[in-house]
Amino acid sequence: MSDSTNNNPEASGQIPNSNPKNWFASWFNSPYYHILYKERNYREAQLFMDNLTHYLNLPEKAKVLDLACGKGRHAIYLNQLGFNVVGADLSENSILEAQKNSNETLHFQVHDMRETFEDKFDAIFNLFTSFGYFENDEDNLxxxxxxxxxxxxxxxxxxxxMNVTNVLNTLVPxxxxxxxEIDFHIKRYLKDGHIYKEIDFEDQGQKFHFTEKVKALTLKDFEEMMEEAGIFLLDIFGDYKLKKFHKTESERLIMIFK
Structure with missing residues (x-):
């Protein structure tokens, strides 16, 4: 499902509020977000989860957090693998949809990823470019x-x-x-250290405009933030098969840390 900004910088958002700068508040809660990105490669996502959980060698019934879970597709699959899973997201609409799949070992909640959880987890997954959407860079740290x-x-x-270097080299403007039957007109560009995606369309006689904005964070940026946060970076991979990361060629930047 490579969700590079060429097709889908997928993320799950932050708390809806009146601040117009928080574009993710309205876009991730919009039904059009899910229409535009409906054709995602679920099998590839499942293989990624298989590879990741195998690599981490998580204990049976480990407590796993899917942070920025959207409608919960990865949380649901992780639960099917036998883990005790919590899915958290700031989109209330997405969580309401995800909660239809809740069971004794699968729970969903509205949560701001900037806030610590009361519970402790054996593994926390932040998947498919669900990072770097804040207006304030300090929020990433x-x-x-x-x-x-x-x-x-x-x-x-x-x-x-996403691997920013690869994304910028292959960006479709x-x-x-x-x-x-909705024509989504999409423009992409780099501005002020962010990758923008402008989305314009009409539906039922009404015009819509949304903007996605993702901080163009490189491995070096993450390394500096992790050092400041006291985090130990263990391993880096470049795709969902967990192949070695190459700065220019890899589609993904997958970081394992503790």
Whole structure:
């Protein structure tokens, strides 16, 4: 499912409020977000989860947090693998949808990723570029610290981010994507250290405009933040098969830390 900004910088958002700067508040709660990104490769996502949990060698019934879980597809699959899973997201609409799949070992809640959890987790997964959406860069460091504080003593965390170098080298500036008879006009560009994605479309006689904005964080940026947060970076991979990371060629930047 490579969700590079060429097709889908997938993330799950922050608390809806009146601040217009928080674009993710309205976009991630919009039904059009899920229409535009409906054709995702679920099998590839499942293989990634298989590879990741095998690599981490998580204990049976380990407590796993899917941080920025959206509608919960990865949390649901992790639960099917036998783990005790919590899915957390700031989109209330997504959590309401995800909660339809709740059971004794699968729970969902609205949560701001900048805040520490009361519970401690054996593993925390932040998947498919669900990071770097805050207006204030300090919030990225705050999020890393919150992840660290929410881990058990022997727990692992994973951030799966886009490989910015590869994304910028292959960026498609403009395209039209038609889904459910809606023509989404998409523009992409780099500005002020962020990758922007402008989305314009019409539906039922009404015009819509949304903007996605992701901080163009490189491995070096993450390393500096992790050092400041007191996080130990254990391993780095470049795709969902957990192949070695190459700065220019890899589609993903997958970081394992504790």
């Amino acid at each position: 705050t999020t890393l610290k919150a992840i660290k504080e929410s881990l058990t003593e022997y727990g692992f965390a994973v951030i799966d981010f 403009e395209e039209v994507k038609t889904v459910d």
